[in-house]
Amino acid sequence: MGRTTIVIAHRLSTIRNADLIIALERGEVMEDGTHNELMDRKGLYYELVTAQQRKEKDEDEDMLDDDKQVQLLKKNYPRHLRTLSLVSAKSAGSDVSDMEENDSENVEIKNKKCCHQPFIFKILKLNLPEIYWIIIGCIASIIFGAITPIFSFFFSQIYALFAEPDVAKANIETRNYALVIFFIGIFGGLCQCVSSIAFSKSGEALTMRMRIISFSSMLRQEIGWFDKEQNSLGALVTQLSSDTSNLKGLSGVRMGVIFNAVGAIVCSLTIAFQAGWKLTFIVLLFVPLMVFSGILQGKRMTDTKKSNEKNNSKLSWSEKGGTYATEAIDSVRTVVGLHQEEFFISRYEDCFQKEFKRTMIKIQIQSLGTGLANSIMFFIHAASFGYGSVLVENGEMEAPLVFRVFSVITFGAMSVGRSTAMIPDYAKGKESAIRILNLNKRQSQIDPQNPDGIVLDNLTGNIEFEQVKFVYPSRPTLRVLKGFDLPAKASQTTAICGPSGSGKSTCVALLLRFYDPYQGSILLDGHDIRELSLPWLRSQLGFVQQEPVLFNLSIHDNIAYGDNTREVSQHEIEEAARKANIHSTIISLPEGYNTMCGAKGSQLSGGQKQRIAIARALVRNPKILLLDEATSALDVRSEKVVQEALDVARNGRTCLTIAHRLATIRNSDKIVVVDRGRIKESGTHDELMDQRGIFYKLNMAQERDDE
Numbered sequence: 001m002g003r004t005t006i007v008i009a010h011r012l013s014t015i016r017n018a019d020l021i022i023a024l025e026r027g028e029v030m031e032d033g034t035h036n037e038l039m040d041r042k043g044l045y046y047e048l049v050t051a052q053q054r055k056e057k058d059e060d061e062d063m064l065d066d067d068k069q070v071q072l073l074k075k076n077y078p079r080h081l082r083t084l085s086l087v088s089a090k091s092a093g094s095d096v097s098d099m100e101e102n103d104s105e106n107v108e109i110k111n112k113k114c115c116h117q118p119f120i121f122k123i124l125k126l127n128l129p130e131i132y133w134i135i136i137g138c139i140a141s142i143i144f145g146a147i148t149p150i151f152s153f154f155f156s157q158i159y160a161l162f163a164e165p166d167v168a169k170a171n172i173e174t175r176n177y178a179l180v181i182f183f184i185g186i187f188g189g190l191c192q193c194v195s196s197i198a199f200s201k202s203g204e205a206l207t208m209r210m211r212i213i214s215f216s217s218m219l220r221q222e223i224g225w226f227d228k229e230q231n232s233l234g235a236l237v238t239q240l241s242s243d244t245s246n247l248k249g250l251s252g253v254r255m256g257v258i259f260n261a262v263g264a265i266v267c268s269l270t271i272a273f274q275a276g277w278k279l280t281f282i283v284l285l286f287v288p289l290m291v292f293s294g295i296l297q298g299k300r301m302t303d304t305k306k307s308n309e310k311n312n313s314k315l316s317w318s319e320k321g322g323t324y325a326t327e328a329i330d331s332v333r334t335v336v337g338l339h340q341e342e343f344f345i346s347r348y349e350d351c352f353q354k355e356f357k358r359t360m361i362k363i364q365i366q367s368l369g370t371g372l373a374n375s376i377m378f379f380i381h382a383a384s385f386g387y388g389s390v391l392v393e394n395g396e397m398e399a400p401l402v403f404r405v406f407s408v409i410t411f412g413a414m415s416v417g418r419s420t421a422m423i424p425d426y427a428k429g430k431e432s433a434i435r436i437l438n439l440n441k442r443q444s445q446i447d448p449q450n451p452d453g454i455v456l457d458n459l460t461g462n463i464e465f466e467q468v469k470f471v472y473p474s475r476p477t478l479r480v481l482k483g484f485d486l487p488a489k490a491s492q493t494t495a496i497c498g499p500s501g502s503g504k505s506t507c508v509a510l511l512l513r514f515y516d517p518y519q520g521s522i523l524l525d526g527h528d529i530r531e532l533s534l535p536w537l538r539s540q541l542g543f544v545q546q547e548p549v550l551f552n553l554s555i556h557d558n559i560a561y562g563d564n565t566r567e568v569s570q571h572e573i574e575e576a577a578r579k580a581n582i583h584s585t586i587i588s589l590p591e592g593y594n595t596m597c598g599a600k601g602s603q604l605s606g607g608q609k610q611r612i613a614i615a616r617a618l619v620r621n622p623k624i625l626l627l628d629e630a631t632s633a634l635d636v637r638s639e640k641v642v643q644e645a646l647d648v649a650r651n652g653r654t655c656l657t658i659a660h661r662l663a664t665i666r667n668s669d670k671i672v673v674v675d676r677g678r679i680k681e682s683g684t685h686d687e688l689m690d691q692r693g694i695f696y697k698l699n700m701a702q703e704r705d706d707e
């Protein structure tokens with residue numbers, strides 16, 4: 001409001017409400033006026049609009065128009081799309097994915113700003129259980145900071161004694177001072193040891209706590225969050241290990257460094273001003289140079305980082321490298337099988353080459369700071385002796401005091417210099433803290449641990465999809481379900497089939513509430529599943545997918561993990577295994593139920609994995625069974641065995657089954673054919689065959705293939 005906005009647009013539907021529209025051709029203004037005026041004129045603008053409307057009609061109807069996208073996404077993903085309208089106004093031609101990216105950056109920047117001030121307190125708050133260690137560490141640090149100037153005081157005293165005419169007296173006093181310095185050494189060492197132990201303890205405890213908090217925050221997020229590139233497996237694992245340990249640069253250790261510097265400065269200045277304020281004042285003129293060198297040492301390479309972020313959609317090069325490495329190691333069989341080792345190595349190398357360059361620039365600037373910090377020492381020497389000799393000549397100061405001012409300030413400055421050397425750690429820690437705090441405060445849109453909501457006492461198992469419309473948050477321009485209606489009756493098997501990419505698995509994902517539809521609702525016994533308690537809802541659903549994932553545990557534990565609400569007995573595990581047609585296979589293994597499955601179940605065959613996954617789904621005795629192409633990856637023999645297991649498992653349960661092989665759903669009570677996000681046909685196998693529509697054609701094609 002109140003702003004002059006100039007919009008250049010290709011998509012004319014986005015500017016129809018503009019106060020003035022100017023149509024240009026070859027640099028000349030051809031027409032101007034409002035949308036309605038120009039349409040009435042039936043000139044260039046009219047031609048462009050009608051041509052575009054024709055084209056849009058022809059275009060794949062999967063694409064939503066910009067305005068609708070903006071509205072729907074704003075409604076359903078408000079957090080991610082807070083500034084969507086702003087970007088839309090800026091560039092009418094930009095697509096929604098761009099907008100989301102821009103927006104998440106904006107949110108990030110905003111968060112950075114809002115976290116900037118109080119974040120150190122938030123981190124300290126998380127370190128609260130170690131507060132006594134931090135206090136002890138701070139006290140030890142102050143004392144350790146003060147010890148260096150105190151030592152230099154005695155050092156200057158000894159130095160002055162060399163000019164003492166009474167040699168015997170000078171020797172006695174020197175030995176006394178030497179003894180004092182010896183005890184200062186012991187005391188200083190003790191203080192440093194105490195502060196180091198105290199801060200290590202508080203730092204390590206903070207790292208451990210943040211790892212646990214971050215990991216549980218990650219697992220609380222909705223599945224759509226994991227679909228984003230910046231939340232890929234490698235990036236999150238890297239964040240868990242490095243971000244959390246970077247926090248040590250903040251909190252207690254950081255405070256220790258500050259207190260150390262405070263101790264050194266206060267003590268140095270007190271001694272120096274007492275010895276001679278004029279000389280102290282001159283020496284202090286070098287402080288700005290010292291600060292500047294500290295800034296150079298600790299300077300965050302914001303410019304370099306910004307350009308990196310631009311190229312990487314907020315993943316740092318090392319995180320990107322971590323992502324490639326995790327991906328390659330995780331899928332090592334595929335990588336080796338496809339002989340793509342070189343490809344992954346070169347992508348990994350590329351990331352670290354870039355990281356190396358960035359680090360080298362940083363190091364050069366930090367080295368300049370370190371060099372400058374060293375030079376300052378010499379500048380202080382020169383100033384102290386030069387100006388000190390003038391003061392002595394004028395009778396304003398005694399020679400030993402000149403040496404005292406000089407040594408106290410030099411040693412004090414060295415101590416402060418050590419503190420500034422900590423700044424790079426601090427910068428890293430701050431970056432990590434912002435990321436961790438942002439993650440921790442992020443409200444999950446579908447929190448799997450939130451028990452709030454209705455719990456139905458007697459679940460019958462009637463499912464109904466009502467006019468469900470859905471887009472994946474990571475691909476908002478593609479409408480996957482477009483008014484999907486599916487009633488699935490209790491205790492019946494409803495099969496969903498249709499071409500690849502038509503949205504079958506998406507239905508199951510929505511029922512499991514991995515995502516929520518942006519319009520329409522899914523009802524369970526007449527209740528919108530968004531109103532139900534999520535942990536309860538999921539406990540009622542048994543889910544077997546095409547590629548079941550088993551954990552690197554024993555077969556016993558993998559099956560028992562199917563129900564985490566109670567202790568599952570061995571008898572129940574064996575019963576579930578029998579129903580899944582795998583019991584006899586398990587007991588024939590040398591270690592029976594204690595056989596380890598390997599990472600992702602790699603030590604078992606596909607059919608065995610599949611049947612263990614069915615047993616895992618059955619052990620919770622779910623009211624509803626969701627089978628997503630549970631047999632499609634198996635050979636004919638294994639498929640038969642698994643299919644028999646599934647037929648038993650389906651008894652007395654509402655079952656939604658997705659299948660490519662239509663022979664496996666022949667006996668279903670109802671079959672629906674999904675195409676491009678809508679149900680195109682529905683009925684029993686025989687009814688659909690009689691209709692001679694999509695199902696019939698798919699069936700015929702499959703029968704031909706089988707022959």
Ligand SMILES: Nc1ncnc2c1ncn2[C@@H]1O[C@H](COP(=O)(O)OP(=O)(O)OP(=O)(O)O)[C@@H](O)[C@H]1O
Pocket residue numbers: 227472474475480498499500501502503504505506507
């Ligand atoms: N996590 C995701 N993010 C973005 N798009 C997705 C995601 N998962 C699926 N899609 C897209 O949604 C559409 C429907 O996918 P879905 O997995 O539901 O199809 P399907 O009918 O089960 O296919 P298939 O039979 O091949 O398994 C596809 O175009 C797919 O590319």
